[in-house]
Amino acid sequence: MDLYLVRHAKAMPRTADMEDALRPLTPDGKKSFAVAVEGLARLGVTFDRMYHSPLLRAVETAELLIPLVHGESVSTAQLADDPSSALLRELSGRRVALVGHEPWMGELAAWLIHDDRAAADGFVVKKGGVIWLEGDPAPGKMSLRGFFPPKVLRALSRNDEDGQNS
Amino acid sequence: MPEPSIPLAPWLSHLKDHIPIARDGSDPEGVHQVRVATRRLDAWLVLAQIDVVRDDLRWLRRRASAVRDIDVLLLELDPPREFDSWLRELHQDARRELLVTLDHPRLEGMITALEAFRPLSMSTARMVLPKVVRQVLRRGDAVESSHQDLQKLHRLRRGARRLRYCLEWLGESAKPLKSAQKVLGEANDVAMTLRYINQSPLRDSLAEYRKTLEHKLVELADRSASAWTKSRQSIEGLA
Numbered sequence: 001m002d003l004y005l006v007r008h009a010k011a012m013p014r015t016a017d018m019e020d021a022l023r024p025l026t027p028d029g030k031k032s033f034a035v036a037v038e039g040l041a042r043l044g045v046t047f048d049r050m051y052h053s054p055l056l057r058a059v060e061t062a063e064l065l066i067p068l069v070h071g072e073s074v075s076t077a078q079l080a081d082d083p084s085s086a087l088l089r090e091l092s093g094r095r096v097a098l099v100g101h102e103p104w105m106g107e108l109a110a111w112l113i114h115d116d117r118a119a120a121d122g123f124v125v126k127k128g129g130v131i132w133l134e135g136d137p138a139p140g141k142m143s144l145r146g147f148f149p150p151k152v153l154r155a156l157s158r159n160d161e162d163g164q165n166s
Numbered sequence: 167m168p169e170p171s172i173p174l175a176p177w178l179s180h181l182k183d184h185i186p187i188a189r190d191g192s193d194p195e196g197v198h199q200v201r202v203a204t205r206r207l208d209a210w211l212v213l214a215q216i217d218v219v220r221d222d223l224r225w226l227r228r229r230a231s232a233v234r235d236i237d238v239l240l241l242e243l244d245p246p247r248e249f250d251s252w253l254r255e256l257h258q259d260a261r262r263e264l265l266v267t268l269d270h271p272r273l274e275g276m277i278t279a280l281e282a283f284r285p286l287s288m289s290t291a292r293m294v295l296p297k298v299v300r301q302v303l304r305r306g307d308a309v310e311s312s313h314q315d316l317q318k319l320h321r322l323r324r325g326a327r328r329l330r331y332c333l334e335w336l337g338e339s340a341k342p343l344k345s346a347q348k349v350l351g352e353a354n355d356v357a358m359t360l361r362y363i364n365q366s367p368l369r370d371s372l373a374e375y376r377k378t379l380e381h382k383l384v385e386l387a388d389r390s391a392s393a394w395t396k397s398r399q400s401i402e403g404l405a
Binding site: 021022024050052053054055056059062063066072073074075076077078079080086090 | 225271
């Protein structure tokens with residue numbers, strides 16, 4: 001399985017009068033991530049299944065990824081919590097995206113690569129960033145194929161517009 | 167003055183209220199209303215131009231439909247007795263699968279995601295409506311050119327139903343679509359019964375019943391096409 005761990009794009013800050021689950025992406029967050037999605041598209045990335053957290057910022061991020069999804073999208077509460085074996089058992093597909101939150105995306109990467117969640121410090125994903133893993137989705141059974149900060153994905157998109165990637 | 171908006175909350179509450187009734191299973195209305203709510207919520211997402219979560223609704227609807235279709239057959243279409251007991255076995259399997267679905271974390275995820283959507287602006291919804299109308303008109307054209315094609319009738323029935331729900335979200339009358347929908351629905355019930363008969367090990371012994379239904383279906387397909395032609399004029403202006 002090619003597994004892409006995607007952290008939600010930039011969202012409105014936490015405030016006392018806005019429930020955390022209802023925080024939307026900022027207009028700038030939406031715009032930047034839409035460009036990052038173009039960068040992923042230029043890399044030839046597509047998904048045959050996408051799982052996303054049900055929190056609004058992740059749902060809105062998942063919506064922006066829809067052009068790359070050629071299969072089903074799945075809401076799951078398991079992506080708004082510590083990564084679990086139940087989540088891993090749920091995964092199916094060959095090219096799969098998971099859209100979620102930190103620190104859980106980093107923990108999941110460390111768990112899948114090293115079978116050691118404590119190594120998550122090395123895998124902190126920026127908002128709108130993507131980690132690409134390959135292998136069996138089980139602890140210690142995946143290897144790192146790519147680590148894309150959002151800036152790199154946006155640059156890939158821009159490079160192509162300038163004809164530098166051709 | 168704030169712009170008018172359309173919250174999805176009423177139908178989301180409807181869904182949540184009927185999940186326990188569907189789980190309990192003693193009142194078939196529970197599963198029926200779960201299915202209706204998924205369709206109405208899907209129409210809201212169409213108007214909001216949101217794609218994520220529609221697959222979740224489809225997933226739940228498919229499992230609810232497997233139960234509801236047999237409920238309709240058993241409760242409303244009066245099948246022959248030998249067919250009835252085979253259907254009851256199938257119904258039990260479908261209910262078991264539905265119960266797994268109702269306890270699945272995907273359902274909790276779907277509901278949380280739907281709860282997070284802000285009310286849809288009326289002006290956005292109105293901008294999207296013509297697209298939904300045009301899709302139904304295209305499907306209607308396909309039926310007019312070959313009205314005995316059940317696949318095309320089925321697509322028209324689903325499109326017309328989605329349009330009705332979209333109109334209802336916008337607070338507009340969907341009355342002109344209702345008569346076409348009624349006869350399209352009757353045709354679908356007969357087509358569905360035939361599908362189950364063809365899957366059944368009793369297929370051969372039900373030959374007489376099957377023949378009666380096949381004749382009925384031909385007649386209903388003709389009536390569906392005429393009912394659609396009448397409804398068509400009333401929605402063309404919305405495109």
